[in-house]
Amino acid sequence: MRQIKSWAQYYVDWLTRLGIIKFSLLLAFFIILLAVAIQVGVTLLLRGNIDTVDIVRPVFFGLLVTPWAAYFLTAVVDELEDSRQRLTHMVSKLQEMRERDQGLNQQLQSNISQLHQQMEETRKAEAARQQAMQDLQSEIQRRKQTQVELEERSALLRSFIDSSPDLIYYRNEQGVFVGCNQAMEALTGKDGGELNGLTPHDVYSQDIADKVVETDGLVFSNSQPYTYEQWMEYPDGRRACFEMRKVPFYDAWGKRLGLLGFGRDITERKRYQEQLEQASREKTTFISTISHELRTPLNGIVGLSRILLETRLDDEQRRHMNTIHLSAVTLGNIFNDIIDLDKIDRHSLQLVPAPMDLPAFLSDLESLTRLMAEQKGLYLHFDLDGEFPEWVRVDGTRLRQVLWNLTGNAIKFTEQGGVTIRVMLTPLPDDKVHLRFDVEDTGVGIPHAEQEKIFAMYYQVDGRQRGIGTGIGLAVSRQLVEAMGGTVMVDSDPGQGSCFSVELTVEQLHQGATEVVSELPSLRILLVEDVELNITVATALLEKLGHQVTAARDGASALAVAHPDAFDLLLLDIQLPDMTGLDVADTLIQRYGASALPPMVALTANLIRDKADYLAHGLRDVIGKPLSADNLKRVLNHLFADTLPPPAPTAAVVKPSRPEVLDLDFLEDYAGLVGKAVLLDAVRLFDEMMPDYLLRLEENLLARDQAAIVSEAHKIKSAAGAIGLKRLHLLAKQAQSPELPAWWDNIADWIAALKESYPRDVARLKLWLQQ
Structure with a gap:
């Protein structure tokens, strides 16, 4: 194919x-x-x-x-x-x-x-x-x-911030307000829109603004929060104290934008603190008064019993007199504990180290303790270990008080056996010596669980004769020893007795004896004392020392005879019927000048006040009651080492008058000129304004704002003087005069006196007008 x-x-x-x-x-x-x-x-x-x-x-x-x-x-x-x-x-x-x-x-x-x-x-x-x-x-x-x-x-946050009673605000780096809450708006009197863009100097007064800017600078310079207290003023003039807290404010990248400020009103807290301080002062005054009232008869008991012990007595009389004398001395030491307790509470306890003859001190301790032991049928072993110097520098009064508490407790809680007091001395370099006092008894002992508690205030061991004593002696003793730089320890077994040990280091003096002059020339002494018993005791003691005593029983009598050349020494009791010894001293200094007056010494049972309070009024020293021959000799030796000049003739002085409540001469002229109705309206207006004045005064006192106190007191002085309230006028005049001596120490009392006196004085003035 x-x-x-x-x-x-x-x-x-x-x-x-x-x-x-x-x-x-x-x-x-x-x-x-x-x-x-x-x-x-x-x-x-x-x-x-x-x-x-x-x-x-x-x-x-x-x-x-x-x-x-x-x-x-x-x-x-x-x-x-x-x-x-x-x-x-x-x-x-x-x-x-x-x-x-x-x-x-x-x-x-x-x-x-x-x-x-x-x-x-x-x-x-x-x-x-x-x-x-x-x-x-x-x-x-x-x-x-x-x-x-x-x-x-x-x-919600804005509502929360606005509802907060605390101040909340924000200022930028330039110190300009950027935002605030309603409390801040109320304080400044400006709403948020008005406040924004303003500086503190645009909002506050000069002194407040300066403080605000100063604290802002501290926050910005240190980039740290800062807390302080500051008094602020509302638009109506009302003042309040705020605890201010300022903190730096940063953005998310750490850049500082300004500061946030918070302020809490602590006026009520300040007022409460002032009330506590006032209560403390009132307690101190109460203790001072009680001490004075109790020491007055005690002074007589101690002095007269000491004088009687030097007279010829049989054995039973001498035993009873020793008991009276020791009881009075014991009571005096309880007073000392109470007074020191008050000073400890007020943090005003002060030690006064001075040369002390140590052998004489130990001898007195042995003598008093032996008398107490013998009265109870106890033995006393008093052992000295070491070579004791003749003079040391220590607060002998406080040390004696401590050892008296320990020995008194040892005898009090011992029923059989006795008490052993061992005094050991260890030399230290730099002329210091270490002293140890062991007070050992054969009494009931103290359980181990209780041994630290006994130094608590008012604590008493169960089963150790509870209810006997004050429960403050050991607490005060420990604080006194610790104030002197020493320690107090206890070693005890129940039923075997107790051993209290006091250790402290003191300075050794080689020339202490030369500070005491054994003989003084005969002094002309003005004794200002209102209690006859105290006059008797003090006169007997002073005359026994070879001095001439003239007594004045109130301040007016003292002012009448206290010519600068009339006396060599003035002994001033502080609480007198008509005025205080401090008032006498102030009047004499104002009249003659401090340099022209003889030495003035306070003679008082009030050991609450610090010695500096007396020295501020021109007094040279203070002698406590009951009178002690040693204290009296110490003061006299300190003030008079040489022979004093002879006295000069006395001069009469007119007794100063006390201020009246109403200035009647002024009121009669004024009422006759303007009519009673006009004057009564002015009194009603003053009565309405006075509470606000006093409230401002108290707020300024809490703020320690001297200028504001002076300003408010001046308003009261002018208003009170305009309607003839003489006492209120004078009180306000004192309050507006900060140049007066111890003005800060007295201003609270002056304000309290104004507050207490004005309703009665106003009512008295209204009654006078009606009559």
């Missing part, structure tokens, strides 16, 4: 190459030759011989028929070939078209794929966009919700 296709292809190729005419002739020629050959062959096969006709017939027939048939066939074949070529061309075109179609189809598929991909991406992008839109809507909704919550929280 392939061979035929090949021949047919040759046929077509020759036809194409030669053309239809030439190929037809050539084909006719070959057909004629084939026909001749077939004729000859068939003839030879059939007949065995060939005739001319046999050759001519096929030639003629071929010449006649063959060209046309060959031409037709060739034309057909040519058409077919042409058709084939066209078909081939068409097939080729179709193939090209197919290939192009395939290419286009592939491109289309690629485009479709890309389109699908783009559509998928578009779908995904649309889905993402829709999701983003949903997320955006959710975020918008969340932000709206957050914004609502923030607004609610902001409103």
